[in-house]
Amino acid sequence: MHIVITGANRGIGHALMSHYRAQGHDVTGTSRQGGALAQLDVTDPASVAAFAQALEGRAVDLLVCNAGVYLDKHETLPTGYPAQMWADTFAANVTGVFLSVQALLPNLQAAKSGKIAIISSQMASHTRAPGGSYIYRASKAAALNLGRNLAVDLAPSGISVGIYHPGWVRTDMGGGSADISVDESAEGLMARFAELGPDTTGCFLTWDGRPHPY
16 A cells, blocks of 8 residues: 655654554655655645656555644734734645645545545534634644545545544644653554545544544
């Protein structure tokens, strides 16, 4: 199985790449900087196009849209949340997902039963609204909405789309006091991706298989 994972240089993306490679899968991991991984800046249309060109003719069985940012963690309502922060966050967390899917659509179609996994967050849910982190929450809600609509449009092509909350994970983004390790998250997510298919496309699930309220 050929798997593409965006944002695989650290955290959950890196753990997913390591686990899949240990199972013998062909994994193309990406990072903005490139280096040991394939270079891909999901916020840059030219970079996305170049990445897709490099994969031309290769089927992609699973695309994991993991690359993302959380820039407004410490912002305050009276003076924070500048406009550029909104633009930068949505460029990575929403537009970047769409551009990646759009560019690799021929590769997913070539796989006959391709899958797209979008890493969103419980913070996307309108039922969880404790305040704060307005930009990140809005971007993940948009990614959830994007995934749900892609699931409808791609179903006739046999491509399934799932949206996932990876858990509160001990990463640079999640912090050291988070609930689970990256390996626990990765193993749970891999099980969810394996279950994804035409009957479950459009799902919003937690890393451990629980349906997440929208």
